[in-house]
Amino acid sequence: MRDVHYQRLIQAYHQELSSVLQKCGVDAEKIISWAIFQEQLKIYGRYGIASALLTITFMLAETSEAPRVDDLLEKNAKVSELFTSIKVNAVDRCKERLSDVLLDSIQLGYL
Numbered sequence: 001m002r003d004v005h006y007q008r009l010i011q012a013y014h015q016e017l018s019s020v021l022q023k024c025g026v027d028a029e030k031i032i033s034w035a036i037f038q039e040q041l042k043i044y045g046r047y048g049i050a051s052a053l054l055t056i057t058f059m060l061a062e063t064s065e066a067p068r069v070d071d072l073l074e075k076n077a078k079v080s081e082l083f084t085s086i087k088v089n090a091v092d093r094c095k096e097r098l099s100d101v102l103l104d105s106i107q108l109g110y111l
Contacts, residue, residue, distance in 0.1 A: 042110060057098075060097075
């Protein structure tokens with residue numbers, strides 16, 4: 001699905017960002033042209049990958065077993081503790097989604 005819609009989604013995101021900047025009186029083309037935006041995706045895309053890994057893990061976690069993030073933050077838990085404390089409901093689906101994110105990220109040049 002990402003193969004079909006990713007580029008259109010990224011273009012729509014950039015267009016909306018530019019529109020909001022224009023409404024704020026900022027020259028969006030000067031600040032974040034399409035070329036600059038694409039460069040930024042290559043540089044900072046890896047942070048999106050980290051976010052996706054965390055999000056996918058939480059989405060597939062067993063509701064009763066999912067840790068409360070605020071509890072972990074209060075005790076200054078390490079990120080590794082967060083991941084090891086989650087029991088994933090559908091391990092195969094989780095592996096497949098995580099693999100897809102990583103493969104797409106390599107294909108798109110983010111990794």
